[in-house]
Amino acid sequence: MAPSRVDRPAINRARKLRRAMTGGEKKLWSKLKEFRxxxxxxxxxxxxxxPYVADxxxxxxxxxxxxxxxxxxDVEQKAHDLKRDAWFAEAGYxxxxxxxxxxxxxxDGCIETIIKELGAIQ
Structure with a gap:
């Protein structure tokens, strides 16, 4: 369930991650920011x-x-990803x-998948 307070460590991690985006994240961001x-x-x-930071x-x-x-x-990372996804789902995402x-x-197929998912939601 989503907490009612701000998670300060997550905010600090997010700030660091914004400055250190991977190549894949940068490429996707270049397209996603056009969605507005x-x-x-x-x-x-x-x-x-x-407690998490979503890409x-x-x-x-x-x-x-x-x-x-x-x-x-990695097996441990997959388990962590499943835990995160479950937490996000419980929070309504x-x-x-x-x-x-x-x-x-x-x-292009990834972008189409995102657009289709958005269409299914809205």
């Missing part, structure tokens, strides 16, 4: 939500978009995950 003018959808990057969030649609690099193949490989090879 193209569709009237406000996307935020490296967003503190409760991207669209609060109005309760959608989180995560970019998973190679470290997300849906999570879309894209690997950096999928973003690199099928970028």
């Amino acid at each position: 003018t193209a569709y009237g959808i406000h996307v935020r990057k490296q967003v503190p939500i409760g 991207f969030a669209i609060h109005a649609s309760r959608l989180i978009i995560e970019v998973d690099g190679e470290r997300h193949e 849906r999570t879309l995950r894209f690997s950096t490989g999928t973003l690199a090879e099928h970028f």
Whole structure:
């Protein structure tokens, strides 16, 4: 469940992550920030939500978009991702995950998936 107070450590992590975005995150952000003018959808990057920091969030649609690099193949990291996704779901968010490989090879398809998901929500 979403906390009623601000999680200061998550805010500090988000600030650091905004300055150190990965190549995949930067590429996706370059497109997602256009959603505001193209569709009237406000996307935020490296967003503190409760104790976690989502790569991207669209609060109005309760959608989180995560970019998973190679470290997300690790068993412990996968377990952590499942825990995060469950927490986000309990807080009312849906999570879309894209690997950096999928973003690199099928970028337009990833954008289409996001747009379809937004259409299904709204």
